[in-house]
Amino acid sequence: MKPWLNLRTIGxxxxxxxxxxxxxxxxxxxxxxxxxEDPEITNYTFATFKTNRVINLHSVENTAGGVLDFxxxxxxxxxxxxxxxxxGLDQASIRIGADYGLTNNLMVGFGRSSYEKTYDGFIKYxxxxxxxxxxxxxxxxxxxxxxxxxxxxFSEPDxxxxxxxxxxxxFQAIIGRKFSxxxxxxxxxxxxxxxxxxxxxxxxxxxxxxxxxxxxxxxRMSINGEYIYVLPNQIGPDYRNSLSVGVDIETGGHVFQLxxxxxxxMIEKGFVxxxxxxxxxxxxxxxxxxxxxxxxxxxxxx
Amino acid sequence: xxxxxxxxxxxxxxVVNVSAQKYFTKTGxxxxxxxxxxxxxxxxxxSATSVLDMETGKIxxxxxxxxxxxxxxxxxxxFNENYMESTKFPKAKFxxxxxxxxxxxxxxxxxxxxxxxxxxEIHGVTKPVTSSAEFVVKxxxxxxxxxxxxxxxxxxxxxxxxxxxxxxKEIDIKIQATYEAMAKS
Numbered sequence: 016m017k018p019w020l021n022l023r024t025i026g027x028x029x030x031x032x033x034x035x036x037x038x039x040x041x042x043x044x045x046x047x048x049x050x051x052e053d054p055e056i057t058n059y060t061f062a063t064f065k066t067n068r069v070i071n072l073h074s075v076e077n078t079a080g081g082v083l084d085f086x087x088x089x090x091x092x093x094x095x096x097x098x099x100x101x102x103g104l105d106q107a108s109i110r111i112g113a114d115y116g117l118t119n120n121l122m123v124g125f126g127r128s129s130y131e132k133t134y135d136g137f138i139k140y141x142x143x144x145x146x147x148x149x150x151x152x153x154x155x156x157x158x159x160x161x162x163x164x165x166x167x168x169f170s171e172p173d174x175x176x177x178x179x180x181x182x183x184x185x186f187q188a189i190i191g192r193k194f195s196x197x198x199x200x201x202x203x204x205x206x207x208x209x210x211x212x213x214x215x216x217x218x219x220x221x222x223x224x225x226x227x228x229x230x231x232x233x234x235r236m237s238i239n240g241e242y243i244y245v246l247p248n249q250i251g252p253d254y255r256n257s258l259s260v261g262v263d264i265e266t267g268g269h270v271f272q273l274x275x276x277x278x279x280x281m282i283e284k285g286f287v288x289x290x291x292x293x294x295x296x297x298x299x300x301x302x303x304x305x306x307x308x309x310x311x312x313x314x315x316x317x
Numbered sequence: 318x319x320x321x322x323x324x325x326x327x328x329x330x331x332v333v334n335v336s337a338q339k340y341f342t343k344t345g346x347x348x349x350x351x352x353x354x355x356x357x358x359x360x361x362x363x364s365a366t367s368v369l370d371m372e373t374g375k376i377x378x379x380x381x382x383x384x385x386x387x388x389x390x391x392x393x394x395x396f397n398e399n400y401m402e403s404t405k406f407p408k409a410k411f412x413x414x415x416x417x418x419x420x421x422x423x424x425x426x427x428x429x430x431x432x433x434x435x436x437x438e439i440h441g442v443t444k445p446v447t448s449s450a451e452f453v454v455k456x457x458x459x460x461x462x463x464x465x466x467x468x469x470x471x472x473x474x475x476x477x478x479x480x481x482x483x484x485x486k487e488i489d490i491k492i493q494a495t496y497e498a499m500a501k502s
Contacts, residue, residue, distance in 0.1 A: 046377070047339070047368035047369075047370055047375060047376075047377045048366060048367075048368050048377045048379050050339065050341070050368055050499065051341050051343060051366060051368060051499075053366070054343075056381070058383070058407075061394060061397060061398065062394055062397075062398045079390030079391070080390070081390075082389075082390055082391070116390075119390075196404060196405075234398065234399045235399065235477070266479055266480075267395075267479065267480050267483065268391060308391055310388065310389045310390070310391075313388045313389075
């Protein structure tokens with residue numbers, strides 16, 4: 016008896032089978048692109064906040080490399096000034112400033128505030144970027160250092176005053192995450208150093224924890240809020256924690272931030288350690304930040 | 318002996334079968350611009366991928382929306398966040414075929430003009446498109462050029478009235494690629 020199921024036959028059938036598989040594969044070859052492997056790329060999260068400030072606090076966003084961000088920030092007087100002061104509109108505190116991105120992760124900024132005629136400068140470096148894909152990182156993180164010089168005359172001109180007494184320094188870490196398209200949250204552990212304080216009871220180094228977040232309502236508008244908790248027994252009893260709520264409205268090259276805040280100053284040493292307004296009795300400023308960006312160095316030609 | 322010949326014939330058949338020529342690129346160049354008197358917007362990427370199957374005339378393209386680079390960083394952010402919504406729709410794709418693929422001989426030097434028809438998917442919306450393309454084969458190097466115009470509104474991309482003078486309704490897209498033969502597997 017000749018076995019029909021010998022090795023040779025099996026081989027032939029197998030080869031024939033391969034032909035059919037080959038033909039079939041071609042018929043079903045709808046997705047040609049699957050033939051070339053997609054390199055896994057890192058997907059960096061962008062637009063965690065609309066601009067580089069939540070309200071007063073620095074956000075995890077940086078000004079992009081080669082971009083100048085001109086900022087005008089304004090705080091009107093306290094709402095409890097009543098009708099006589101037109102609910103604060105008679106008074107104004109202003110900071111004019113400019114931020115510049117040296118690279119996409121490193122930015123510097125300068126500003127001048129009318130409040131105590133203060134000049135300030137800062138440097139901010141983003142060292143972690145939230146990402147998915149090849150490189151996964153759950154958070155974005157940055158470090159910020161700023162200094163400020165108060166140029167109003169010393170309150171006690173008769174005693175010996177040092178130039179260093181005009182100086183203030185702030186060190187801050189900013190750790191944030193864009194949880195979804197609509198929700199971003201960040202925390203900002205902060206230390207403000209004051210060379211000179213008013214009384215013995217106040218500390219030169221003030222430690223605080225800022226929290227800021229936003230809820231995006233539409234593609235071009237979001238609600239922002241921030242609160243800065245100052246650890247106890249560091250600042251005078253008249254000072255309060257800073258609380259601000261507002262909206263961001265983006266229109267092409269501008270971002271308008273409109274808000275209510277109990278802080279008069281728009282720089283760290285001021286809004287962290289010297290906020291006097293009380294939300295509960297109308298010690299609230301209406302204010303706005305207007306940001307306008309100018310591209311100085313063309314992105315594609317860098 | 319007869320069987321050996323049969324096996325041999327079958328094997329040859331198999332080789333021929335898998336050698337149906339396919340070409341690909343991973344460095345496809347796609348650029349687009351929007352020209353209005355108010356603002357000129359230009360973006361470019363060099364990482365589009367494409368596969369061309371010469372046996373069937375089928376051609377596919379894909380590009381990561383986020384890979385487009387703009388001269389202004391803010392334009393790039395707005396492009397991704399507000400217009401293309403690249404987190405939701407990460408890729409733009411084209412699936413189609415070369416109508417007159419028979420006239421195209423990529424192993425012979427020359428210039429070939431062809432018509433490509435298919436479906437273009439942008440921002441999650443798929444629309445049929447037709448475009449002419451030019452293939453140039455020179456010393457084994459295959460380059461392809463094509464271009465098309467699309468209407469922003471066709472793809473469900475909303476331009477708010479505030480910036481409607483700055484963004485053109487019709488976007489001009491240019492595509493360029495150097496195809497390589499795919500390794501036979």
